[in-house]
Amino acid sequence: MYSFGRCGEAEPNLNATISTGSSPAGQCLPNSKRFVQGDKEMNKAQEKVLVAALCGLVVTAAAAFAVQPAMAAGYQVDTLARVTGVAKWDTLNVRKWPASYSQKVGAFEPGVHVWVERCIQVQNSSDWCLVDRNNTKGWVNSRFLTAVEDWDI
Secondary structure: OEEEEEOOOOOOHHHHHOOOOOOOOOOOOOOOOEEEEOOEEOOOOHHHHHHHHHHHHHHHHHHHHHHHHHHEEEEEEEEEEEEOOOOOOOOEEEEEEOOOOOOOEEEEOOOOOOEEEEEEEOOOOOEEEEEEOOOEEEEHHHHEEEEEOEEEE
16 A cells, blocks of 8 residues: 655555555655655655656657657668769768758768658658768658669679
8 A cells, every 4th residue: 555645744545555564654754755665764855756657768768759750750761872962072971860851870972872661741842861881871851862773793
């Protein structure tokens, strides 16, 4: 049985859950709010840590759920493409996520061939494609890719 309360307040069913232990369940620290399970008490600082951890889990779950629609709105490509539309002196940035503000994980020189796994549709913009070359895997804007028609394995 769980019980919340301040020291000195009536706590229903507190005595029903007291078990033998080194410290009595009814003992209080002055001016402390506590959470009691049997003879174990949780002080205010521990409650804050618990609440912060639970909030962190909720935020993480919400963030993972928010990414899901972007993953589902895609289409499989599985083809070879060439990096085009990039100046000779420039490189095409490869991103961790399909967004221009996402973390850069690598870059491709103009004209190199990459394997395109899949792409996602973006309203009012170019699609983003998940590409792979050697040890570099990430997202690039599809306007910088041109499918290679005749290629041999």
